[in-house]
Amino acid sequence: MKGKVIGDILVLKKDVENPYRLLEIPGVNRVVKLGHINGLKREPEVEVLIGDGTETIHKENHCLFKMDVAKVMWSKGNTGERKRMANIVRDGEVVVDMFAGIGYFSIPMAVHSKPAKIYSVEINPIAYGYLCENIHLNKVEDIVEPMLGDCRELAPRGVADRVLMGYIGNTHEYLPAAMEVLKDGGVVHYHESVPDKIKFIRPVERIKEAAGERDVEVLKKRIIKPYSPGVYHVVVDAKIG
Numbered sequence: 001m002k003g004k005v006i007g008d009i010l011v012l013k014k015d016v017e018n019p020y021r022l023l024e025i026p027g028v029n030r031v032v033k034l035g036h037i038n039g040l041k042r043e044p045e046v047e048v049l050i051g052d053g054t055e056t057i058h059k060e061n062h063c064l065f066k067m068d069v070a071k072v073m074w075s076k077g078n079t080g081e082r083k084r085m086a087n088i089v090r091d092g093e094v095v096v097d098m099f100a101g102i103g104y105f106s107i108p109m110a111v112h113s114k115p116a117k118i119y120s121v122e123i124n125p126i127a128y129g130y131l132c133e134n135i136h137l138n139k140v141e142d143i144v145e146p147m148l149g150d151c152r153e154l155a156p157r158g159v160a161d162r163v164l165m166g167y168i169g170n171t172h173e174y175l176p177a178a179m180e181v182l183k184d185g186g187v188v189h190y191h192e193s194v195p196d197k198i199k200f201i202r203p204v205e206r207i208k209e210a211a212g213e214r215d216v217e218v219l220k221k222r223i224i225k226p227y228s229p230g231v232y233h234v235v236v237d238a239k240i241g
């Protein structure tokens with residue numbers, strides 16, 4: 001059975017025989033099948049096999065994440081990175097989360113560490129709506145400031161001790177903006193999907209290129225998860241002087 005449990009929903013990728021037996025899995029009350037992603041709006045085909053609706057609240061690492069499993073992503077493979085980010089912040093830091101989603105990193109950081117402020121930018125209004133709800137659910141309104149729009153335009157400049165770039169695709173195109181957002185001596189957490197052979201070479205090269213004259217000290221290189229055959233989702237932490 002290929003699937004993942006998000007909140008009380010078991011999300012399947014394929015049809016199964018007799019889905020009712022899946023209700024034996026602890027915590028599962030509903031079963032949903034997500035199919036192909038169609039059309040310009042990239043909305044997945046959704047079939048609710050058992051129960052009503054696709055909105056749930058998922059608990060992880062003492063944080064609550066409300067989401068619609070048919071409308072926003074939840075990656076099981078990113079659990080380790082969400083936990084790492086929760087405790088990486090030093091007291092009083094200012095953080096800019098350029099690709100906040102529903103608060104995947106911003107919420108654990110605010111719950112487990114003591115940053116002065118986290119600016120969380122999200123372009124998708126649906127994910128932004130859940131981000132706002134999750135800020136209230138986790139009672140971190142004083143720390144997390146949600147911002148709706150494109151991080152290249154909205155992210156505040158010259159303020160950040162730490163910038164999160166938790167997005168894969170054309171992430172490198174956002175590096176120049178990240179460099180403007182970071183203070184001298186700040187740290188960028190840069191994500192990329194990269195072929196195995198160059199998995200830590202290309203991300204570091206791209207960070208150095210965007211940093212220009214500024215010093216780059218690589219603090220950590222980490223594989224988050226296999227992304228596709230021969231390709232990894234990696235993160236590089238780098239201090240920008």
Ligand SMILES: C[S@@+](CC[C@H](N)C(=O)[O-])C[C@H]1O[C@@H](n2cnc3c(N)ncnc32)[C@H](O)[C@@H]1O
Binds near residue numbers: 075123152
């Ligand atoms: C898919 S999430 C990343 C997942 C996360 N790292 C995790 O732990 O599961 C990335 C988010 O970045 C948002 N995004 C994409 N381009 C953006 C932009 N230019 N400005 C702000 N947010 C953007 C997407 O809407 C999406 O919600």
